[in-house]
Amino acid sequence: MLIPRTLRRTGACLALTAWLASPLAVANDFELQSGAAASDVRQMSEDLAAATSYKALGPAEAFGLIGTGVGAFAGYMATDDEDAWQRASGNRVGDITTAGLRARKGLPLGIDVSAFYADVLNTDGSLFGGALQYAIWEGGVATPGIALRLGYSQLTGVDDFDYDTWSVDATISKGFAMLTPYAGVGYVTGELDPSDSSIDAERVDNGRFFAGLRLSLGLIDITPEIEQNGDNFVTNLRLGITL
Template sequence: MKTKILLMILLSSLTTLTLAKDIELTTGIVQDEFKDFVNEFGTALLFTPMAPAKPLGITGFDVSLDLMITDISDSDAYWKKFFGGSDPYSYIPTPRLHVQKGLPFNIDLGAMYVTVPDSNIKLWGLEAKYAILEGTVATPALSVRASYSKLQGVDDLEIDTQSLDILISKGFLIFTPYAGASMFKVNGSEKSDLVALDDVDETEYRGLLGVQFSPFPLLNINGEFSFGEIPQYGLKIGIRF
């Protein structure tokens, strides 16, 4: 059932995003619930790669609109508490504006900004990627990437994330499949007068698979799947040159 819902979200994302709700703390939240929430919601805020390992090059530039979908445990009671008593949706959609710029020495820098319509969820992030191997016609590209993201707009919460990724990719005509492994940390604390909860610091590991499709010059379409304790699905449409 969730798979069908996911496909509907990806195909009609703009419609789905209007269904967003505010995140807020209510009375009755206990420490274990806060820990689980920060872990799941923090994963939704990660600055995921959405790009192959190959560097952009000194003149390279990439601008895109991304949509990340995070599969949450919506059946757990604590999610309803964090939505102010309302029923949560099965997935958290986070649309983002994503910009990357190539620099000398095989370095790419990037930034992203997220605002979820009809919600108090806002987010910004920064990334830096270094290509150990540029990749050639015959050999793959290999890179390491570090990223940071921080939640804004939710008065009751402070959440930030840090991640370290290793990525490998190899182009074949108009397709560039890529894969990677990530270690990430989610840090969360509450700022509400309604509860008194300890800070949460969680370290997790996961893998990812993706493919970049370039049907026309400059145009790139990416699909990405991150698999671990909390699955994520990504779709990107952008211009790269």
């Protein structure tokens, strides 16, 4: 069972790398103080939208009917305003770091579906979600591929509020031997719904820009990615196997 063993090792390495990359590396459970100011709750929602929304982590080309990809990923983002987190949650959250597993399957007509699960490290939260991608232009030897993607993610394990995001993106990419650079633009909507009725729900809508590079080494692929989401800068990394 070489592939599952490889994935477990890859996931463990990515999780360790993400944990070590966090400057706090201490528990910062996601909480919400009664009477928290709307501006501080909104800042929390802005940060969460950037950190927890579905990430591209791959080029636009469709996998095709028999294509399958599985891998591990990690993401890191410094929060935009630690003081706002301190006032709203009682915890001075300086970063949000995630690590998890994701899978992608090709379907007919240039459609791919994907799903993921991740832990939000050093917190009580976890994430799950998925995406539907459609290659509107398959691309070829001299032309790039173009795809549209609808993504969803939900934060779980948090008692004080519910949080989820929807995203829509357009990606363009062009392969050159082992390298496939890609870039895209999109839009993310995040909504924070507090369990405390004295605090209003917050919805944020952010534009985002991202770029990455997939390096294919046989069945193994490595994909670093950077993203500007609203005022937040996010770095992501995927290590996977594509069949």
